[in-house]
Amino acid sequence: MATGQSVNERIYMVIRQVPEGKVTTYGQISKIVGTASARQVGYALAAVREGMAVPWQRVVNSQGKVSLSGSEQQRLLEAEGIEFDAQGRIDLKRFGWSGPDDAWLEANGFDVTWFWSR
DNA sequence: CTTCTGACGAAAT
DNA sequence: CATTTCGCCAGAA
Numbered sequence: 001m002a003t004g005q006s007v008n009e010r011i012y013m014v015i016r017q018v019p020e021g022k023v024t025t026y027g028q029i030s031k032i033v034g035t036a037s038a039r040q041v042g043y044a045l046a047a048v049r050e051g052m053a054v055p056w057q058r059v060v061n062s063q064g065k066v067s068l069s070g071s072e073q074q075r076l077l078e079a080e081g082i083e084f085d086a087q088g089r090i091d092l093k094r095f096g097w098s099g100p101d102d103a104w105l106e107a108n109g110f111d112v113t114w115f116w117s118r
Numbered sequence: 119c120t121t122c123t124g125a126c127g128a129a130a131t
Numbered sequence: 132c133a134t135t136t137c138g139c140c141a142g143a144a
Contacts, residue, residue, distance in 0.1 A: 067125040
């Protein structure tokens with residue numbers, strides 16, 4: 001594992017891998033990081049400040065909805081090509097990120113075993 | 119040093 | 132479908 005780094009730092013590393021036009025979920029990030037619960041991912045995002053280069057807007061909840069209702073998160077995603085339905089939800093089948101590739105995981109010290117059950 | 123408080127998820131009830 | 136329970140980080144007061 002990427003030792004010497006805090007849980008939050010590992011969470012940010014993973015989120016930075018999400019490409020524009022795709023979204024990921026709190027649960028998926030927690031599985032990739034391995035040592036973080038979905039709740040901790042939420043804590044980590046709440047601690048993000050400007051200048052950290054973390055595309056926090058690409059992280060939505062398991063229902064495909066943005067966490068910050070009434071904020072600018074949805075507008076930022078629409079600008080990247082993400083579509084929302086009438087209920088304000090994103091179709092994860094179409095816009096969901098499939099995850100980092102094995103090479104990246106291994107190069108950064110993450111456990112690749114989560115791939116076996118994805 | 120202690121307490122409080124958040125961008126969440128899955129399973130059980 | 133709504134509510135409850137647990138998991139257990141990091142910064143502010």
